[in-house]
Amino acid sequence: MSETLHAVSVEVNGKPRSAQVPARLSLVDWLREDLCLTGTHIGCEHGVCGACSVMLDGEPVRACLMYAVQAHGHSVTTVEGLARPDGSMSVLQDSFCETHGLQCGYCTPGMLIASQCLLNSNPTPTEEQIRDAIGGNLCRCTGYQQIVEAVQLAAERTRAK
Amino acid sequence: MNVPENGPYRYIGAKRRAKEHPRFVSGRGRFVADIALPGMKHVALVASPHAAARIVSIDIKAALAAPGVLHVLTGEEFCASTDSLATGVDAPKVTRFALALGVVRYAGEWVAAVVADSRALAEDAAERIEVEYDPLPHVIDPEKALAPGAPLVHPAHGSNVLYRRKFVWGPVEEEFANAEHKIAFRAVWGRSATVPIETFGVAAQWDAGTGILDVWASIQMPKFPDQTARALRLPGNAVRVHHDVDVGGSYGVKRGIKHTVLVGYLAKRLGVAVRLIEDRLENLRGGDMQGPDRFFDMQLAFDGDGTIRAMKIRAVDDVGAYAGRSPFQLGKPVTAICGPYAIGAIEYEPTSVMTNKTPQEAVRGFGQSPTNFAIERAIDRVARHLGMDRIELRKRNFIRNDQFPYTIASGSTYDSGDYHAVLDETLAAIDYASLVRARDDARSSGRLAGIGIASCLEPSGGNSAFEVLMNPKNENTTWMDSCLVRVDLSGAITGVISNSSAGQGHESLVSTVLGEILERDPETIRVVRADSLTALPSNSPVGSRMAIMLGGAAAGAAKTIKETLVAIAAHNFECSPGDLEYRDGSVSLKGAPEKRLDWDQLVEIAHRKFHKLPAALEPGLQAKFVWGVPTGGALPTPEGRIQIYPCYAFEAHIVLVEIDPDTGKPAIRKYVCGHDCGVMINPDIVHGMTYGGIAHGIGAALYEKFSYTEDGQLASGTFMDYLIPSAMEVPAMAIVDHCTPSPLTTFGQKGSGEAGYLGAPAAIANAINDALDPLGASIDTLPISHLAIWKASAPRKGAP
Numbered sequence: 001m002s003e004t005l006h007a008v009s010v011e012v013n014g015k016p017r018s019a020q021v022p023a024r025l026s027l028v029d030w031l032r033e034d035l036c037l038t039g040t041h042i043g044c045e046h047g048v049c050g051a052c053s054v055m056l057d058g059e060p061v062r063a064c065l066m067y068a069v070q071a072h073g074h075s076v077t078t079v080e081g082l083a084r085p086d087g088s089m090s091v092l093q094d095s096f097c098e099t100h101g102l103q104c105g106y107c108t109p110g111m112l113i114a115s116q117c118l119l120n121s122n123p124t125p126t127e128e129q130i131r132d133a134i135g136g137n138l139c140r141c142t143g144y145q146q147i148v149e150a151v152q153l154a155a156e157r158t159r160a161k
Numbered sequence: 162m163n164v165p166e167n168g169p170y171r172y173i174g175a176k177r178r179a180k181e182h183p184r185f186v187s188g189r190g191r192f193v194a195d196i197a198l199p200g201m202k203h204v205a206l207v208a209s210p211h212a213a214a215r216i217v218s219i220d221i222k223a224a225l226a227a228p229g230v231l232h233v234l235t236g237e238e239f240c241a242s243t244d245s246l247a248t249g250v251d252a253p254k255v256t257r258f259a260l261a262l263g264v265v266r267y268a269g270e271w272v273a274a275v276v277a278d279s280r281a282l283a284e285d286a287a288e289r290i291e292v293e294y295d296p297l298p299h300v301i302d303p304e305k306a307l308a309p310g311a312p313l314v315h316p317a318h319g320s321n322v323l324y325r326r327k328f329v330w331g332p333v334e335e336e337f338a339n340a341e342h343k344i345a346f347r348a349v350w351g352r353s354a355t356v357p358i359e360t361f362g363v364a365a366q367w368d369a370g371t372g373i374l375d376v377w378a379s380i381q382m383p384k385f386p387d388q389t390a391r392a393l394r395l396p397g398n399a400v401r402v403h404h405d406v407d408v409g410g411s412y413g414v415k416r417g418i419k420h421t422v423l424v425g426y427l428a429k430r431l432g433v434a435v436r437l438i439e440d441r442l443e444n445l446r447g448g449d450m451q452g453p454d455r456f457f458d459m460q461l462a463f464d465g466d467g468t469i470r471a472m473k474i475r476a477v478d479d480v481g482a483y484a485g486r487s488p489f490q491l492g493k494p495v496t497a498i499c500g501p502y503a504i505g506a507i508e509y510e511p512t513s514v515m516t517n518k519t520p521q522e523a524v525r526g527f528g529q530s531p532t533n534f535a536i537e538r539a540i541d542r543v544a545r546h547l548g549m550d551r552i553e554l555r556k557r558n559f560i561r562n563d564q565f566p567y568t569i570a571s572g573s574t575y576d577s578g579d580y581h582a583v584l585d586e587t588l589a590a591i592d593y594a595s596l597v598r599a600r601d602d603a604r605s606s607g608r609l610a611g612i613g614i615a616s617c618l619e620p621s622g623g624n625s626a627f628e629v630l631m632n633p634k635n636e637n638t639t640w641m642d643s644c645l646v647r648v649d650l651s652g653a654i655t656g657v658i659s660n661s662s663a664g665q666g667h668e669s670l671v672s673t674v675l676g677e678i679l680e681r682d683p684e685t686i687r688v689v690r691a692d693s694l695t696a697l698p699s700n701s702p703v704g705s706r707m708a709i710m711l712g713g714a715a716a717g718a719a720k721t722i723k724e725t726l727v728a729i730a731a732h733n734f735e736c737s738p739g740d741l742e743y744r745d746g747s748v749s750l751k752g753a754p755e756k757r758l759d760w761d762q763l764v765e766i767a768h769r770k771f772h773k774l775p776a777a778l779e780p781g782l783q784a785k786f787v788w789g790v791p792t793g794g795a796l797p798t799p800e801g802r803i804q805i806y807p808c809y810a811f812e813a814h815i816v817l818v819e820i821d822p823d824t825g826k827p828a829i830r831k832y833v834c835g836h837d838c839g840v841m842i843n844p845d846i847v848h849g850m851t852y853g854g855i856a857h858g859i860g861a862a863l864y865e866k867f868s869y870t871e872d873g874q875l876a877s878g879t880f881m882d883y884l885i886p887s888a889m890e891v892p893a894m895a896i897v898d899h900c901t902p903s904p905l906t907t908f909g910q911k912g913s914g915e916a917g918y919l920g921a922p923a924a925i926a927n928a929i930n931d932a933l934d935p936l937g938a939s940i941d942t943l944p945i946s947h948l949a950i951w952k953a954s955a956p957r958k959g960a961p
Contacts, residue, residue: 140853145849
């Protein structure tokens with residue numbers, strides 16, 4: 001049994017990537033195993049925990065619930081694509097460090113993706129809006145408190161610029 | 162950035178970013194699933210669909226012929242080639258292997274493992290394995306498992322009881338006979354666990370040239386390399402566990418010993434690198450990571466003024482189908498069996514019983530949080546019985562700050578504390594009078610509302626003395642930890658630690674402590690992890706021990722470095738070390754600061770200028786420090802009195818819960834936690850663990866349960882059924898810090914890795930019960946589901 005392969009072309013973190021992949025290959029497996037972008041994590045593989053969140057054309061999606069072939073022609077941003085062009089931390093990444101918005105770091109990439117998507121569309125979120133935005137991302141370490149603080153801090157810092 | 166503002170300390174207690182964070186926020190963590198070894202193969206598992214069955218046959222032919230398959234392993238080959246995993250209590254017939262041999266004892270138990278080129282191909286092949294089962298009688302309910310004639314999970318053991326003992330500490334019967342009041346009730350702690358977002362994973366590679374098995378695992382387990390080697394029948398120095406693997410959350414459960422023995426065996430047998438990453442169903446069902454599942458029959462004897470004279474606790478814990486270390490989770494609470502209360506007479510009867518469920522594993526607090534829940538429900542019930550204020554009752558029975566060190570009935574001595582002060586500060590922080598008004602306003606507008614209070618202890622400094630308490634053949638009386646500090650020729654400092662971390666910030670801890678003692682900027686200090694063959698002895702970050710044990714070890718090693726530098730200066734100045742003073746890494750003559758050798762000069766002497774080195778000193782500049790747990794090393798008395806943990810942190814939780822009367826859905830309106838863990842080395846880290854512990858406790862109290870059907874099937878094998886609180890269920894919280902230093906530790910620190918979780922379930926349960934109190938209803942079974950609240954609060958609605 002050899003699997004039929006399909007051509008995909010996806011812009012990943014601003015760079016065009018093309019490959020031949022089986023239809024059943026999930027987007028997250030393609031990113032992690034084939035593109036070696038291991039910053040995106042796998043938590044539940046059934047779309048609940050949010051650890052595998054990536055941006056698809058700027059919107060947060062579960063990379064475990066999408067097939068790589070479905071990303072064809074789209075743009076994907078992973079945690080590796082959040083840094084500034086010079087490689088330094090983004091305001092949001094730096095804010096997570098400042099407020100201790102993470103512990104083990106496993107849910108963190110998904111949290112960053114979800115929060116960055118929020119800040120991109122709403123630069124002045126309320127606490128309720130932040131909790132809503134990360135409501136689909138589970139964290140077992142932080143109780144979310146210092147994550148909420150991180151997003152608030154990032155919003156403040158961005159406004160102050 | 163580091164302005165001295167912390168009393169005697171420069172870096173300890175100051176705000177400091179965790180050293181670990183930059184790699185995680187940039188996607189550069191190195192978790193086990195990120196480790197790709199050359200030619201690595203992948204494992205998929207076949208699990209039992211039955212709670213108990215005889216395996217009649219296993220047909221692997223079709224699987225072996227499937228694309229990409231290298232090997233199919235069953236219990237027959239595996240159990241003949243490896244030894245049983247260790248059992249902590251004295252139950253030698255309760256053997257346990259990663260793959261079942263002849264019999265399965267729970268639904269989800271692994272029966273076969275497929276090794277293939279990819280995980281997908283391994284899963285494809287696993288589906289082609291045909292196993293014929295002959296179902297056997299099973300038992301799911303722990304009380305039924307204790308009854309005569311119950312099906313035996315391990316017939317060779319002769320009983321489903323793994324451990325039972327009745328401890329009597331103090332004049333329990335006398336106090337019960339003489340007390341003015343008594344109550345009795347049952348409190349039930351549901352089977353939940355910490356359920357990290359990263360499942361367990363392990364990769365292994367056998368090097369036939371060196372005869373070393375290399376292991377990378379998502380691990381948090383004492384004696385893990387040793388147990389892996391034993392089960393694989395290898396000498397300890399043939400297993401090298403790499404600790405530089407980031408662990409994606411654990412909070413106790415990431416033991417994975419059976420996974421590791423399985424993968425280690427396959428790697429050696431096949432001569433290829435092999436990796437097993439659990440999927441979520443495997444993790445929840447067959448990963449052996451479910452937590453305590455326990456009921457408490459509680460009896461209290463007390464007087465009309467609220468003085469509690471004696472307490473009887475019968476605790477029955479359902480450990481599932483195999484033993485492992487789980488029975489010990491009934492032993493650790495012995496070290497804080499009366500909580501923060503001066504109760505002089507205690508009877509404790511722990512019973513560990515096996516059923517046909519997934520085996521239990523260590524969970525944050527190691528049995529303490531369920532015990533605290535039972536005690537705190539009891540305190541509230543005593544108050545209700547007497548019509549007494551719950552706060553007043555607690556204060557009446559608290560151990561006073563002038564009574565420390567205080568030895569409790571079970572023989573452990575509490576090091577320090579000021580429970581009255583912490584509770585008062587917590588009440589003030591939440592503005593208790595207005596909280597009561599808010600509750601009463603909610604009630605008068607037709608909602609249910611309740612205030613929950615819990616005050617409890619976090620034993621810390623993780624020691625192993627519960628092992629010898631529960632199994633005299635198992636003379637494990639202390640758990641050492643260690644640190645190696647090196648200063649290289651460039652003058653840079655490296656701390657070497659001997660464990661992996663799961664978010665506790667050990668690199669931050671060690672760099673802060675080394676910086677504090679050596680008066681060097683922690684930013685410049687690197688912390689690395691030795692593998693198990695190069696490591697100093699360590700027992701992994703369990704039992705809230707690392708601030709105490711690793712912090713203490715790092716401080717001890719740094720002090721030796723400092724003494725060495727002073728000795729070098731004394732030799733060169735031809736004076737006594739007492740004439741010198743050490744500041745910021747330089748050593749100068751007291752009263753003559755111009756007579757000075759600075760850090761770089763001293764380091765150079767140590768490394769190169771042997772002619773300037775005192776003859777007694779070894780060249781180079783490094784120091785190790787290994788120590789046992791303070792107060793550790795003792796054996797229990799015949800009555801089972803023993804010092805288990807050294808330090809005791811205190812927490813007071815106050816919470817306001819409102820309940821939607823139409824749905825039974827609770828919402829947490831206000832949450833304040835007063836916390837005293839002595840001197841905090843990094844307040845952000847301590848607060849973070851406390852917030853996370855509270856969130857985890859909210860889950861245990863309201864949402865999380867490994868439910869089983871009567872057939873013994875796990876009914877919560879996904880995150881749609883096993884409900885983890887999200888940012889919508891976990892409220893904003895406030896923490897009130899109080900500091901009563903421990904006299905036993907380097908800086909006065911206590912542990913905090915289990916903080917929050919140890920009191921939150923009790924506080925939430927007490928709040929729900931306060932809300933139900935006006936209706937004359939109560940719920941003492943966790944988790945308290947919306948449905949349970951709705952049924953209890955609306956008995957006339959025709960509840961289903």
